[in-house]
Amino acid sequence: MIGSGDVLLLATRNSGKTKEFREAFGKLGIAVKDLHDVEGIPDIEETGHTFADNALLKAKAVADIVGLPVLADDSGLCVDALDGAPGVYSARYAGEPANDAANNEKLLLELKRLASHSESAEAELVGERSGAPGKERLAESVEEHANESMKVLLAESLNEQVEEVEQEPEQEPEQEPEQEPELLSSARFVCSLVLYDPADGSHLTAEGAIEGNILREARGTDGFGYDPLFWLSSHGRSMAELSLAEKNAISHRGQALRRLLEMIGK
Ligand SMILES: O=P(O)(O)OP(=O)(O)OP(=O)(O)OC[C@H]1O[C@@H](n2cnc3c(O)ncnc32)[C@H](O)[C@@H]1O
Numbered sequence: 001m002i003g004s005g006d007v008l009l010l011a012t013r014n015s016g017k018t019k020e021f022r023e024a025f026g027k028l029g030i031a032v033k034d035l036h037d038v039e040g041i042p043d044i045e046e047t048g049h050t051f052a053d054n055a056l057l058k059a060k061a062v063a064d065i066v067g068l069p070v071l072a073d074d075s076g077l078c079v080d081a082l083d084g085a086p087g088v089y090s091a092r093y094a095g096e097p098a099n100d101a102a103n104n105e106k107l108l109l110e111l112k113r114l115a116s117h118s119e120s121a122e123a124e125l126v127g128e129r130s131g132a133p134g135k136e137r138l139a140e141s142v143e144e145h146a147n148e149s150m151k152v153l154l155a156e157s158l159n160e161q162v163e164e165v166e167q168e169p170e171q172e173p174e175q176e177p178e179q180e181p182e183l184l185s186s187a188r189f190v191c192s193l194v195l196y197d198p199a200d201g202s203h204l205t206a207e208g209a210i211e212g213n214i215l216r217e218a219r220g221t222d223g224f225g226y227d228p229l230f231w232l233s234s235h236g237r238s239m240a241e242l243s244l245a246e247k248n249a250i251s252h253r254g255q256a257l258r259r260l261l262e263m264i265g266k
């Protein structure tokens, strides 16, 4: 369906995706265009319930207009602590028009809200078990939360147990290995690709997924979408700290594309 010297049209307006496909197809001598290069293609409503449904919908809608094979990508982020959200709604998680910064902000807000709910539920449980407030619980709380000057003030009104805690010799900080950053939930990026031929309505579908974790704080400036919040423990970097080639080598999109190319013998 596609070969070296060809021009392949992507049914996308997401320039981040186009960049990644250009890097991958460039090696095969295939040029890539997207919907910024073609006039007269209306916005396509993504009404499917799965990534594959939406990819087919986009590929078919565009291919039927231009009369040439078209590749579409539908992808997103599925966060375990949010029961798989934002999923197929990833692009418009914070509402429309789609906005990466607003989506990232909303994701962090939802996850932090969830974390603070479970922390306060846990604190209540600890309180009930230890007959809170109680001196031991207060002493623990001082050790956990107070800064040095508060500790001195509060310790005066508590018993010796607190003073013992105070008097423990400070440990010399050892040369620490690079610490894993604070993570909020396991998650995965998922991608479905559909290559659709309007000549006979035939199409190929390929999928890819990559596991990671959501960072409490964004890192890196490359990539697009949720990349700055997606931590890869195996690399010790966020997805937005990888080069284009590094991302394509491991990403959901890169995997799906390699599967699709295999299907067409490339
Ligand atoms: O539909 P098109 O025009 O292709 O562009 P889109 O951005 O709306 O694309 P999707 O409908 O497939 O939604 C994908 C969203 O999922 C997120 N996403 C997908 N792949 C990603 C990646 O590699 N890195 C970061 N975020 C990604 C990002 O928020 C995307 O906007």
Ligand SMILES: [Mg+2]
Residues within 6 Å of the ligand: 046, 091
């Ligand atoms: Mg979309």
